[in-house]
Amino acid sequence: IYSDASSASKEVAAEIASLIRKRNEEGQATVLGLATGSTPTQVYAELVRLHKEEGLTFENVITFNLDEYFPIQPNSLQSYVRFMNEHLFNHIDIPEEQVHIPDGTLDQEEVPKYCREYEQKIRETGGIDIQLLGIGRTGHIGFNEPGSRPNSRTRMITLDRITRKDAASDFFGEEYVPRRAITMGVGTIMDADRVIMMAWGEGKAPIIREAVEGEIREHVPATYLQEHKNATVILDEAAAEKLT
Ligand code: F6R
Numbered sequence: 001i002y003s004d005a006s007s008a009s010k011e012v013a014a015e016i017a018s019l020i021r022k023r024n025e026e027g028q029a030t031v032l033g034l035a036t037g038s039t040p041t042q043v044y045a046e047l048v049r050l051h052k053e054e055g056l057t058f059e060n061v062i063t064f065n066l067d068e069y070f071p072i073q074p075n076s077l078q079s080y081v082r083f084m085n086e087h088l089f090n091h092i093d094i095p096e097e098q099v100h101i102p103d104g105t106l107d108q109e110e111v112p113k114y115c116r117e118y119e120q121k122i123r124e125t126g127g128i129d130i131q132l133l134g135i136g137r138t139g140h141i142g143f144n145e146p147g148s149r150p151n152s153r154t155r156m157i158t159l160d161r162i163t164r165k166d167a168a169s170d171f172f173g174e175e176y177v178p179r180r181a182i183t184m185g186v187g188t189i190m191d192a193d194r195v196i197m198m199a200w201g202e203g204k205a206p207i208i209r210e211a212v213e214g215e216i217r218e219h220v221p222a223t224y225l226q227e228h229k230n231a232t233v234i235l236d237e238a239a240a241e242k243l244t
Pocket residue numbers: 034035036037038039040066067133134135136137140141142143
């Protein structure tokens with residue numbers, strides 16, 4: 001628990017940077033699982049600063065984003081491709097072919113095969129070293145909404161009503177929020193060597209209490225992380241205020 005999101009985000013960025021530097025020295029790649037939304041923006045800002053001011057290179061970093069709305073065009077305002085470019089990729093030296101974000105432009109019939117290949121690509125890199133997560137008010141991680149099974153893999157899902165409400169302002173109205181998304185599964189996330197889930201602000205306090213102290217159940221997918229071998233929940237004081 002940190003006094004504010006800014007200091008917490010710097011710590012998270014420092015952990016990522018330290019792994020990247022170590023792997024660079026060993027001549028190895030670093031595989032990052034990345035989230036979008038308001039939660040990780042300060043982590044990305046700090047990584048950009050470390051690149052520009054402290055010589056941190058992303059030449060040997062491979063990234064996999066958690067999710068993307070479906071359908072969506074990559075250049076649309078709300079797409080996660082655009083989000084990642086604006087917050088991180090446009091400002092660092094990561095080669096384009098090392099960036100992976102689920103494709104929101106596919107025909108529906110192509111999605112199952114695409115999702116299997118996404119999983120395959122993660123496996124081929126040796127697996128995710130550090131997975132960053134936010135948490136939705138429904139308890140979703142990625143877009144694994146209530147009802148998601150612990151062994152679920154990358155797939156198309158239907159967004160929860162609350163998630164669509166929370167995205168309404170980004171889309172200028174709930175009716176314009178896509179009903180579906182492609183997301184890594186709970187099983188995909190659980191396979192990461194290390195998981196860092198972050199949450200800021202009092203709006204997240206009730207779901208953080210459920211996620212951290214509640215019984216493990218599919219109604220709150222973030223509770224599955226209680227069984228992860230190396231997961232840390234990073235909070236500001238407001239998000240932590242309902243923990244006992
Ligand atoms: C985003 C994602 C979601 C968000 C969650 C919290 O890629 O996977 O699980 O992390 O909806 O969103 P914010 O950070 O906007 O509160």
